[in-house]
Amino acid sequence: MTINAADRRSYALSLLRLVSGLVIFSYGTQKILRFPYVETVPPSFSLSWIAGVFELVLGFMLLIGFRARAAAFVLSGVMAFAYFLRHAPQSFFPAQNGGVSAILFCFIFLYIAAAGPGPLSIDEGWKRPSPRS
Numbered sequence: 001m002t003i004n005a006a007d008r009r010s011y012a013l014s015l016l017r018l019v020s021g022l023v024i025f026s027y028g029t030q031k032i033l034r035f036p037y038v039e040t041v042p043p044s045f046s047l048s049w050i051a052g053v054f055e056l057v058l059g060f061m062l063l064i065g066f067r068a069r070a071a072a073f074v075l076s077g078v079m080a081f082a083y084f085l086r087h088a089p090q091s092f093f094p095a096q097n098g099g100v101s102a103i104l105f106c107f108i109f110l111y112i113a114a115a116g117p118g119p120l121s122i123d124e125g126w127k128r129p130s131p132r133s
Helices: 005-033 047-064 068-087 100-115 122-127
Strands: none
Touching (some): 005 047, 005 100, 047 068, 068 100
16 A cells, blocks of 8 residues: 555644644643643733643644644734744844744644644544444
8 A cells, every 4th residue: 555645745734733733732731730840930811821821722722633724823823923022022033032933833833724734633534424424
């Protein structure tokens, strides 16, 4: 059995969604649930804390592929907001202002919003006809 290029690309998209969802989810668990443990967390209802709520909830949705396009689109905006609000004022260059991950996440999430979640997702599972019908 051979896997064609289109199948490889779609499974790679699922892997990109899964890994980026897991990483952004872990940022949310750290900010909101204090896991893994950190010395300081953002104060409740601060902008950083609110971003953590988005990362926690939408990151999990992205991880499992549930309403993945919408979750990725909103997370793309959250990452753009974080970049321009926190990192860009320090320097124009991401390598100098510490915003590399924010800008990469922004465009990864934008790509997932446009391309879809890939075949290994709840969204795609709902599209497939059940074997009993």
